[in-house]
Each structure stands twice: as C-alpha cells, then as structure tokens.
Amino acid sequence: MAGTKTLRKEEYSISELAAEFSITPRAIRYYEEVNLLTPHRNSKTTQRMYTRRDRARLKLILRGKRFGFPLVEIKEMIDLYDVDPTEKEQLRQTVAYGDRRLGEIDEMIRELQEIREEIFEFRNRFLEVLEGEEA
Amino acid sequence: MAGTKTLRKEEYSISELAAEFSITPRAIRYYEEVNLLTPHRNSKTTQRMYTRRDRARLKLILRGKRFGFPLVEIKEMIDLYDVDPTEKEQLRQTVAYGDRRLGEIDEMIRELQEIREEIFEFRNRFLEVLEGEEA
DNA sequence: TCGTAGTTTTACGTTGACGTTAACGGAAGC
DNA sequence: GCTTCCGTTAACGTCAACGTAAAACTACGA
Known part of the structure; x- marks a missing residue:
C-alpha cells in the first residue's frame, strides 16, 4: 500500500463546495467579493475553480463565523498564513x-x-x- | 466591619448602564424592544429604571453577543433562569x-x-x- | 426661573451578510 | 436540435442589530 494517499479531489466547482459545507454558492461568491477567496477560472473565463487551498480557506472562514467574527476580522486572521x-x-x-x-x-x-x-x-x-x- | 457589603447601587438609569458597559442607550432600548430586558418606570411613566437583576441580564446579553449568538438565542438561554x-x-x-x-x-x-x-x-x-x- | 443635560417616542437610515430574481451562456443527455 | 442543468453577472431585496435625527418632556443646579 505504499504511496496510497487518501484520494482527494484537486479542484472543486462552486456547487460542490457549497454542498460539502452546507452553504449556498451565493455565499461563496460573496466571500470572493470581499477578497476572502480568489478562485481561478477554468476553460476560458467561465467557471470558478477552487483548489484544495481555497477549500482550506473556506473552512477557516466558516470556523471564524461560528464564533461570530465579522468577515473583515476573519480576513485579517486568515491572511496571517500568507x-x-x-x-x-x-x-x-x-x-x-x-x-x-x-x-x-x-x-x-x-x-x-x-x-x-x-x-x-x-x-x-x-x-x-x-x-x-x-x- | 460586620454587615459591611460592598455598597452597590440599587437602580441605574439607562445612560449609567450604557456607560458602564460601553454601549449606547439605543442598544439597551433595543434589547427591551425584543423582550430581553423589562425595566420598570419611575415617577409616573417616564424614566426607565434598571434593577441589579436587569443589570445582570444585560451582562448575560453582552456575553452571548461576544460569542456571536443572535439575540433570540440569547433570550432562550437567559430565560432558563426563569x-x-x-x-x-x-x-x-x-x-x-x-x-x-x-x-x-x-x-x-x-x-x-x-x-x-x-x-x-x-x-x-x-x-x-x-x-x-x-x- | 432659566438653561442645559438627560430621557422619551417615533421613525427613518445603515451595515453586514447574504437571498432572490432576471437574463444570459455553455455543456450534456436524449 | 431541444431541453435541462450547471454556471455567469448585475441588481435589487431582506433581516438583524442597532445608528441617527427630530420633537417633546422633565429634572436639576446656579
């Protein structure tokens, strides 16, 4: 079983992420509006594609929200990673x-x-x- | 020094409370609007007067807010005391x-x-x- | 007694965090 | 080829939790 890593998706569509975290695509787009997420676009300026890193950031966002932090403060905290x-x-x-x-x-x-x-x-x-x- | 208890006010005006907790009178009145506080009125339907019990409830409200609980849930929790x-x-x-x-x-x-x-x-x-x- | 500072109600405004609808585009199954 | 899902942008709507402003009342110290 050498080299067996849990198979994980590399990229996610917006509705995949939304379903996984029980939120709406609109919410995810909103996080992008306020610069909390920066997905890249696939297939010539159309769909947003989210990397595992984007997904991790989204997790952090939702965790912050659970404690009532406003999105601006969540951004401050998340940006520490960068x-x-x-x-x-x-x-x-x-x-x-x-x-x-x-x-x-x-x-x-x-x-x-x-x-x-x-x-x-x-x-x-x-x-x-x-x-x-x-x- | 028997019987010496820390001298505490019995009643507070709205701005006294506001100052003590660094919030505005408007916020306190709002908490009343949503039935989180029920101060009595002094001197014939004029000023709101807050008892120590009201003050304690306000403390609980603000504590709930610090954790991002919405006021309706805060009310649920506080009402456990009653x-x-x-x-x-x-x-x-x-x-x-x-x-x-x-x-x-x-x-x-x-x-x-x-x-x-x-x-x-x-x-x-x-x-x-x-x-x-x-x- | 007068001024000023605090309080009241009413009512409209604001901000954050989305929801909802409209109007459109591409892809996939039949 | 047509329908039916995704997806897109743009724009307006909404809800909680107050902010703010107006107009009137009252309390109190000089």
Whole structure:
C-alpha cells in the first residue's frame, strides 16, 4: 500500500463546495467579493475553480463565523498564513497581532467554561428536582 | 466591619448602564424592544429604571453577543433562569435544551483550543525566524 | 426661573451578510 | 436540435442589530 494517499479531489466547482459545507454558492461568491477567496477560472473565463487551498480557506472562514467574527476580522486572521517570512517588520507585527488574538481567545475559553459550568449546574438542579418527583 | 457589603447601587438609569458597559442607550432600548430586558418606570411613566437583576441580564446579553449568538438565542438561554420549577414538562424540556447547549459549547471550546494552538505555533515559528536574524 | 443635560417616542437610515430574481451562456443527455 | 442543468453577472431585496435625527418632556443646579 505504499504511496496510497487518501484520494482527494484537486479542484472543486462552486456547487460542490457549497454542498460539502452546507452553504449556498451565493455565499461563496460573496466571500470572493470581499477578497476572502480568489478562485481561478477554468476553460476560458467561465467557471470558478477552487483548489484544495481555497477549500482550506473556506473552512477557516466558516470556523471564524461560528464564533461570530465579522468577515473583515476573519480576513485579517486568515491572511496571517500568507505573511512574507523575509519581511522582519511584517513578522514582528504579525507576532504582536497573534499575541493579542491569543489573549482574546484565552479569555473566550475562560468565559465559555464559565457558561458551561452555569448551564451544567442549572441542568443538574432541575434534574434533581425531576428525580425527586420520580420516587 | 460586620454587615459591611460592598455598597452597590440599587437602580441605574439607562445612560449609567450604557456607560458602564460601553454601549449606547439605543442598544439597551433595543434589547427591551425584543423582550430581553423589562425595566420598570419611575415617577409616573417616564424614566426607565434598571434593577441589579436587569443589570445582570444585560451582562448575560453582552456575553452571548461576544460569542456571536443572535439575540433570540440569547433570550432562550437567559430565560432558563426563569423556568418554573414546579412544571415537570418544562423542567424536562429545559434539561434537554441544556444538554444540547452543553454539547455545542464543548464543541466550541474544543475548536477554540485548536485555533489557539494554530495561532500559537504560527507565532512561535515567526518568532524563531526573528530571533535567528538577531544573532 | 432659566438653561442645559438627560430621557422619551417615533421613525427613518445603515451595515453586514447574504437571498432572490432576471437574463444570459455553455455543456450534456436524449 | 431541444431541453435541462450547471454556471455567469448585475441588481435589487431582506433581516438583524442597532445608528441617527427630530420633537417633546422633565429634572436639576446656579
């Protein structure tokens, strides 16, 4: 089985991607409008074709959305993957940006754990009441 | 110092609350429009007055917003605090709702930790490059 | 008592993130 | 060749979550 890699498509059409992620083609085109995706065109200026890299970016976009980040901020974050590693100043700024984001994310995790605790305790209190009645 | 509790205001005006949470009075009134807050009126149908309980609810609203929850869902979650503990069916449904939310939140925490890892590694890789140059 | 600062309702405006429709083009199956 | 799906652009519509502006009321300190 040497050389057996999970066979993956190289390119995707817009509706293939849309179906895979349960969104609409319109949404994907919109992400292109705001420069979050830059698919190339196939067969002489017609269909958009999405590479695995485009697909990966789309995944990141949707992940950001799940946390309520606006698309502009999602773009900022995703663009970190494209920083030129020879530009010292850019690197420095990126590191600083990353540090800020890390702080935010740690805070979010903290808060989420709080929320989890609250819901959990509420749930249990209610469950106890129910199980008390059961007897 | 017995009986010394941190002196807290009993009631707040709309702009006091707005200032405290760095939002606008309009936003607070909007939350009332969608039944997320129900301040009482003081001195004959004029000013809205917010109790500490209202203030607590506002805090919860803003916390929900930080995670991108729409106001309707935030309302669902906050209303858990007001479930009638004598209504068995309501309790049962609330427990089920809580379980669903707990699942979601666990997933969010997991994802956030992933994101944290990614940013962290990126940051470190960049930092290494910078420190290499330093020498 | 007057000014000014805060509050009220009403109502229209705005922004982000798409949804929806129209009008068209190419390809594929019959 | 015709229909039936994709796909394309362009343009207008929509919904949530407020922003903003107008016009009136009230509260309060100098």
